[in-house]
Amino acid sequence: MEDSECIMCIYSKPLQQKRRCFFQITESTEHNYRQNKKYTAAGSVSGSVQVCETTDCCVGYYRIINGTPKADVLACDRIEKSCPDETCKAQPRINNQFFTCMCSTDLCNGNITWGKEQTSNPYSYFSVVFMKKAVKPLVGILLFMCFWIVAAQWRSCLKKKKKNLQSSSHDYLIQPSCSCQRTKTSEIDISQIELQQIVGRGHFATVFQGTYQGSVVAVKFLPAAYEHNFNTEKEIYELPLLKHTSIVNFLGAGRKPDDKSWFIVLQFAEYGSLHSFLSKQTTSWMFSLKLCQSLSQGLSYLHSDLLSHDLHKPPVAHRDLSSSNVLVRAGGTCALSDFGCSTILRSCSDPYCRHNQNKNMKCIQLGTLHYMAPEILEGFVNLNESMFLMQGDVYALGLLLWEIWMRCSDLFEGGAAPQHLLPYELELGSNLTLESLTLYVSYMDKRPCIPEHWELLPQGAALRELLEDCWDSDSEARLTAHSISPLFSDCKVSANFLRVFKARRMAKHHHKCLIEVMDLG
Ligand SMILES: Nc1ncnc2c1ncn2[C@@H]1O[C@H](COP(=O)(O)OP(=O)(O)OP(=O)(O)O)[C@@H](O)[C@H]1O
Numbered sequence: 001m002e003d004s005e006c007i008m009c010i011y012s013k014p015l016q017q018k019r020r021c022f023f024q025i026t027e028s029t030e031h032n033y034r035q036n037k038k039y040t041a042a043g044s045v046s047g048s049v050q051v052c053e054t055t056d057c058c059v060g061y062y063r064i065i066n067g068t069p070k071a072d073v074l075a076c077d078r079i080e081k082s083c084p085d086e087t088c089k090a091q092p093r094i095n096n097q098f099f100t101c102m103c104s105t106d107l108c109n110g111n112i113t114w115g116k117e118q119t120s121n122p123y124s125y126f127s128v129v130f131m132k133k134a135v136k137p138l139v140g141i142l143l144f145m146c147f148w149i150v151a152a153q154w155r156s157c158l159k160k161k162k163k164n165l166q167s168s169s170h171d172y173l174i175q176p177s178c179s180c181q182r183t184k185t186s187e188i189d190i191s192q193i194e195l196q197q198i199v200g201r202g203h204f205a206t207v208f209q210g211t212y213q214g215s216v217v218a219v220k221f222l223p224a225a226y227e228h229n230f231n232t233e234k235e236i237y238e239l240p241l242l243k244h245t246s247i248v249n250f251l252g253a254g255r256k257p258d259d260k261s262w263f264i265v266l267q268f269a270e271y272g273s274l275h276s277f278l279s280k281q282t283t284s285w286m287f288s289l290k291l292c293q294s295l296s297q298g299l300s301y302l303h304s305d306l307l308s309h310d311l312h313k314p315p316v317a318h319r320d321l322s323s324s325n326v327l328v329r330a331g332g333t334c335a336l337s338d339f340g341c342s343t344i345l346r347s348c349s350d351p352y353c354r355h356n357q358n359k360n361m362k363c364i365q366l367g368t369l370h371y372m373a374p375e376i377l378e379g380f381v382n383l384n385e386s387m388f389l390m391q392g393d394v395y396a397l398g399l400l401l402w403e404i405w406m407r408c409s410d411l412f413e414g415g416a417a418p419q420h421l422l423p424y425e426l427e428l429g430s431n432l433t434l435e436s437l438t439l440y441v442s443y444m445d446k447r448p449c450i451p452e453h454w455e456l457l458p459q460g461a462a463l464r465e466l467l468e469d470c471w472d473s474d475s476e477a478r479l480t481a482h483s484i485s486p487l488f489s490d491c492k493v494s495a496n497f498l499r500v501f502k503a504r505r506m507a508k509h510h511h512k513c514l515i516e517v518m519d520l521g
Contacts, residue, residue, distance in 0.1 A: 018043075021058030022110040023050035024074040039075035049107070052076035057083035058109035062090070062099045069099065074109050077102065079477045087113045098443060182238040188212070188252040188265055193219060199272060202324065204229055204340065209268060216268040217251060221261050229340040230262035236339035237264070241306050241313035246298025248327055248337040269327035269335060274400070277328040278407045278420040285410035287332055292401050293488035294333035295326060299397055300485040302336060303390050315345040317389035321396035322368035323403055323422070345386035369432060370423045371396040374442040374473050377434070391475035397484065398470025399423040402448050405463060411454060423448045445473050 023045050025036045039059075043052040052058075057077040062069040069090075077083070088101035088109045101112050193212045200207040200218075204226050208219045222230045230253075236242070237250035249267035256263060271277045274291070283291065299318070306313040318325075318336060325338040373395035375388065402423060409415035426449065428436050440446050450467060454460030466487065469479045 019052040019056045019058065019076065019104070020106045021050050021052060021076045022060075022074040022107050023048055023076075024071055026070075026072050036073065038078050039073060042076040042078045050076050055080050056104055057081065057102050058088070058104070058107070060088050060101045060109040060112055062101070062112050064099075069112050079474065081476055087111070089113050089115060182235070183240050183242075185234075185238055185250070185252050188254040188263075190254060190256050190263065193217070193265065195219060202338065210265075212251065212265055218266045218268045220264045220266065221256075222263070224260040224262070227262065230264070232342065233264060233338070233340045236316060236342050236344065239313055239316070239344070240311035241308060244298060244301045246294045246301065246333065246335055248335040266337065267335075269337075270330040271328035273324045274326040274328055274334060274403075275323035275420075275422075278323065278403060282407050282409040282415070282417045283404070285408055288404050288408040288410075289488060290332050291328070291334050291404050293485070294335070295400060295404075296397060296481065296485040296488060298334060298336040299393060300481040303393070303481045315386060315390065317343045317345055317386065318393050318396075319343060319389060320368070320371075321393055321400065322371045323400060324368065326400065343389055345389065368422075369434060369437055370425070371399050372437070372441075373471075373475065374438075374445075375475055377438040377442050388475060390481065391478050394478045394481055394484070395471050395475070397481065398467050398478075399448065401470065402450070402467055406448075411457065411460075411463075412451070413453070442473070447471050 021043070023043075025039065041053075042055065043050040053076070055077045059073070059075060059077045060071055061073040062071050064070075083102040083104045085103050086105045086108060088103040088111060090099040090101055090112050092099055099112060101109065103109060193210045195208045195210045197209055198206060199209045205220045205222050208221070210217050210219045212219075234253050237253075243249065248269065251265040251267065253262070253264045255261070274295075299321070302316045302318060304313070305315045316339070318339065318341075320338060320341040321336075325336070327335045327337050329335055373392040376392050403420070405411055407417050407420055409417045411417070422430075424432060424437065424440065427446070428440060447468075450464050454463060466479075466484075469477075470484065472478045
């Protein structure tokens with residue numbers, strides 16, 4: 001009886017079939033070899049059909065040649081994500097020349113479909129885009145005039161509403177899950193600081209070494225016109241619970257009475273920026289791990305959403321991570337700094353909180369170009385989506401780990417690590433442009449070169465895997481900062497980094513450190 005019930009139950013349930021997608025990888029395209037390999041591994045391939053191993057989505061990468069879409073890559077998607085569309089709807093990538101699509105029915109990626117304003121003929125689509133571009137300003141002016149008249153009538157009404165909002169925002173401050181709390185920092189009088197030499201310059205700031213209340217400090221001066229940057233950075237430092245060993249310690253801020261410049265007083269980092277540190281010296285394997293560990297812990301902490309004793313620290317996306325914005329302290333640990341472009345990711349819709357969120361587009365242009373994630377280069381980042389901003393930081397973290405390991409003498413024969421280079425400096429030169437970088441990183445899907453001989457080192461494969469999982473072109477496929485930092489935690493010095501690292505990777509979401517690091521020194 002039991003047996004027959006069991007058989008009935010098997011036959012009454014439809015067998016869960018795996019998704020089948022068209023498979024094609026055009027070898028002649030410049031689409032990256034590594035990426036192609038990952039698509040090949042996404043399922044078993046038989047001729048032009050792939051049976052997906054882990055996902056229910058088919059993907060297509062198309063480009064327009066003589067007005068016709070030609071498939072570069074057709075395959076199963078590499079990671080599980082939502083793809084509700086039954087047909088493969090075109091999503092433009094770069095300059096409307098490249099399109100991706102994603103869909104969830106068998107063999108749906110064989111045909112790319114076009115949205116309302118797109119047509120099956122991409123030429124017509126481009127002409128629609130062109131028309132839109134040309135007509136837009138005219139329509140814009142007309143609309144603006146209409147709105148201006150209406151706006152005048154509604155102005156007084158809006159003023160009233162704004163008043164109401166401001167008063168309700170005070171109630172809001174006491175809600176910890178979505179708070180805009182700040183810690184009170186004392187204002188510092190510039191006469192209390194004894195300034196010494198300049199130790200750094202950025203796009204906006206000049207940084208001095210100085211002494212304040214008997215301690216060595218760094219004083220970051222911003223010209224009077226950069227009040228917005230000053231306020232953004234100060235606001236981040238004043239968030240409750242922001243103090244962490246891997247985030248530079250904020251001591252206070254103020255304004256100089258003479259030239260009205262703003263200043264921020266920070267704990268002094270003896271080795272300066274990671275950039276200047278790596279330019280001057282190489283590291284041992286253990287030293288490099290210390291740098292990587294503290295760096296990833298700092299980012300994980302910055303991204304965390306913490307609630308402790310009625311204090312709430314919302315997640316923060318740095319958005320300008322680079323080796324110039326990471327400092328190295330005397331103990332050989334990293335500390336994150338320069339939060340002038342950062343965004344506080346509050347999970348609230350209250351306008352009072354929202355208006356404080358930094359959506360400064362200038363930052364995207366000013367942030368060091370080299371570290372910009374492909375989705376940021378392509379302009380596909382929705383500034384309202386926290387995940388995208390944080391995963392942009394993880395991409396930059398991958399580049400920073402690469403930068404550190406490229407200066408680790410234990411990873412090079414005879415200890416001869418190459419001179420320090422920024423990511424993509426070797427491939428694109430020191431004056432790289434947004435266009436060349438977008439083409440290289442986004443379309444060609446290339447990344448900084450990982451030395452081939454690393455494969456022969458016990459930890460080489462693990463390093464490659466970690467880097468590739470940080471700088472994946474698909475932001476959702478990247479590791480998160482929270483999952484990276486435990487990889488370095490409490491690492492005992494012992495043999496076989498690779499074996500234990502692999503185990504660690506399989507248990508990606510465990511928070512216990514499983515890595516035991518090989519000491520090559
Ligand atoms: N606490 C510190 N200790 C030692 N050096 C520091 C410290 N803070 C900053 N510096 C030095 O000053 C440089 C510029 O600082 P910072 O990056 O904060 O300026 P910025 O104008 O905001 O930079 P960016 O051009 O990235 O926007 C750093 O790269 C570093 O060399």
